[in-house]
Amino acid sequence: MNALPDIDAIRDAASRIAPYAVVTPVLRSAALDALAGAELHFKCENLQRGGAFKFRGACNAVWSLSDEDAARGVVTHSSGNHGNALALAAATRGIQAHVVVPEGAVQAKLDAIVRAGGTLHRCAPTQAAREAMCAEVQAQTGAALVHPYADARVMAGQGTIALELLRQAPQLDALITPVGGGGLAAGVAIATHALKPELALVAAEPAGADDAARSLAAGSRIASMVPDTVCDGLRALMGQPNFDALRTHRVEVVTVSDAETIAAMRLLWSELKQVVEVSSATVLAAILKQPQRFAGRQVGVVLTGGNVDLDALPW
């Protein structure tokens, strides 16, 4: 499960999810291009099913199972977009999704998982309790674990974004994604370099959860850190296979402050007219922080999701 997908696996994923996933549009903004001094091609995964790119990986994992395995359902621990995505993906195959959620998770996100048909299992808000509850559900039901990012099927699903984006904007010479656990960054790196090896890959990371930046600088994965960032989608530590992929593909990490990210989020709302969640805005924050890195280039920019609480905007 923890090996990395190759381009064939990513192409297979694209075929597998095609009946269910949205081919998301690529949007442009003259105002943001002028601000950045580059041509920005925004891949709008906020318009993906479930409002986030996570549906791609979850859907590929669900449809990769044999009928026999699928019949026992799937399980994961995530109170965020992955849990919701797995519930939506399981529904496309008519199987059960068990989602382990820590006490204190946001009620609106739990409601969405239940609406999608998922079954909630509550546990204490620690990593150990989440893993123990996951193991318990697996033991009781035989459900297949679909890890949010350290899973080759999930990485392959996320990598389909790059296949689509390079078809929509073949002229790209750089590409930037956020990095949290690294499922998206790894899948996109593998797909991109198989198609266009010279394309520069950048990952944007909150300064308060900069384990990817520090791991790559150190040459080995930092496995513990207490994240402190408003970017709730990017608090996970990078997985080991994800780290391996980012190192192999020479992905460079740009860290950004929460204030820079919130300012960029506001720009995406006001200029691109897209409702995106705060984690999604790290990419524009990174471009505006290091414009020399992108100057004059054709840059693919992955906007990861749009699930926000409209009553609690961060500005």
Add this chain to the structure above:
Amino acid sequence: MNALPDIDAIRDAASRIAPYAVVTPVLRSAALDALAGAELHFKCENLQRGGAFKFRGACNAVWSLSDEDAARGVVTHSSGNHGNALALAAATRGIQAHVVVPEGAVQAKLDAIVRAGGTLHRCAPTQAAREAMCAEVQAQTGAALVHPYADARVMAGQGTIALELLRQAPQLDALITPVGGGGLAAGVAIATHALKPELALVAAEPAGADDAARSLAAGSRIASMVPDTVCDGLRALMGQPNFDALRTHRVEVVTVSDAETIAAMRLLWSELKQVVEVSSATVLAAILKQPQRFAGRQVGVVLTGGNVDLDALPW
């Protein structure tokens, strides 16, 4: 100037604006389809240049002028999206745009007009003062008046939305736009019925500015009314040629309360992930208010603009 455009004029407008305008995407939402009980195809003019459909009409008017007339510039009175659109359109031809704005207009909108290269002319906030100042600017400069909606070139430009939308979603059997002055509603009605005469046309109107509904019911245009609605883009009274077009094409008006519109705006943000201004949300409010009118149909829904003050959301 006040006659109505025909389909040939609208096709000409499409060619004229093609180098400058965005072919805006059509977005879908499974959640909104389920709520409405219909298949909704959202034409996203919030993604148009300048953030509103108004660029189409202004651009067509600007490029319809002879070189000699164009050299003297254009003038209009509008502190909203049309003023900004005319300034942007004039810039594409390298000519001057004079925009008459009433004292008390929103500073952010005035800043946008100036950024686009327009020249502001301030006047008292009355219709008479606006028209007097417009006449004065015309007398001094020879600039051509581009009325926000009672102008065949403007209506033809707005009608290009229907040409695009019917190419993007030819299966439509109903189409809904907001109605204020009626430039959009008239242009779309003329274009739509030339291509697909059986298509049902609906216009959504704020109950606090329901001159279109009352004019069509009475069979003659109501020429005075004090609007009272949060929909700042829909406070204008319908023009005479606009009324004629709506009556000829049997456009049916659905009126919606501000509360219904604000609730629909929130749905467009949370489900479609689009930043749209409150006037844009009247269309979804109308669909949700009269679902039987749209049940099971393929409905084109024009989202008119996305220029909002992110610090003053109406919920």
